[in-house]
Amino acid sequence: METLKDTLNLLYKLQQKDIEIFELKGKLKILPEIIVKKEKQITQVKDDFEIKKAEYVKLNSLKKEKEALLAIKEATIKKHTSDLNTIKANDMYKNCLLEIEKAKADKSALEDEILQLMEDIDKEVINLKKYEEDFKAKETALNKEIVEAKNIIEKAKENMVLMQQERDEFAKSIDKNVLSQYERIREGRDGQGLATIEGDSCSGCNMVLRPQLIVQATKCKELVYCDNCSRILFNNKDVQE
Ligand SMILES: [Zn+2]
Structure with missing residues (x-):
């Protein structure tokens, strides 16, 4: 006949599956957020x-603009120069x-500015190529x-379906009463309704357990719960794997 220890051992294995599923769910929650962040980064580098x-x-x-102004100045010089021939007064x-x-002074200043701009543009062409790459x-x-x-x-989504199916199938092998307690407790507790005894502490909440609880949990005659986190306590130290 199946003892409570056997049941808890099965429950422990079930919890391993639940932990894997829980971790995968966490990953599935984070990854879309990471994708959105990366899409924003793309927009940012594009904008830059x-x-x-x-x-x-x-x-x-x-x-x-400067070249157009220069042309105007050149035309002015040309016009005034030809005017000189006809002016009498x-x-x-x-x-x-x-x-x-x-006009000549303006022209000279404009030529300097254009030269400087050409230099800047040449530099910018090189920079821009680098920026683009x-x-x-x-x-x-x-x-x-x-x-x-x-x-x-x-x-992960495909895996999740398979893992969930396998988990539910495995859960059928566990005593209904113990299973339903486990399911109820694990809600809101990172998906874990079972805790093992680690030294003198609960693996679920890390609080030190009363010695009496450890003795009861080790005897495994009835379900024992952590005073602090209410998880089912299981001493699995003499359990293989
Ligand atoms: Zn606890």
């Missing part, structure tokens, strides 16, 4: 790259010369991690 790209575009349009002539000087490498790595996490989720 777009900002750098926009800076480059801005430099280029600034250069175009002395003060108008002087004025025209002054305009030419001013960096961004693409990060994006590829993150996407790979997401695919891996999704694969793990799929496998």
Whole structure:
């Protein structure tokens, strides 16, 4: 006839299965959160790259603006220079010369600015290439991690179904009364309704047990519960595996 010790030994094995299922459930809860985090990281690196790209575009349009201004200044110089041939009045002539000087000074300043911009743009082209490679490498790595996490989720879900089926099948071999107590206790206790005696403590809550409880649990004539966490106490020290 099956003794209580036999039953608790079966219950202990059932709990090993429950722990595995519980851990897998935890993993299944965390992984989608990790995926969302990685997707956000992809958006972030993409945004960072777009900002750098926009800076480059801005430099280029600034250069175009300066070049357009330069063309205007050149046209002004050309116009005033040809005006010089036709102007008769002395003060108008002087004025025209002054305009030419001013336009030449502006032109020179613009040329310097354009040269500086060209240098900046050249540097930015090199930087941008580096940024793009960096961004693409990060994006590829993150996407790979997401695919891996999704694969793990799929496998874990399949495993979960099988483990649950196997667990429920195994549970049928356990005394109904003990099983129902175990099921009730394990709710809200990390899925564990059974605790073993470790030294003089409960493995479930780590609290020191009354010596009397340890004696009763070792005798295994009736169900004994931890005073603190209410789990069924089981002394499995002389149990194999
Ligand atoms: Zn306890």
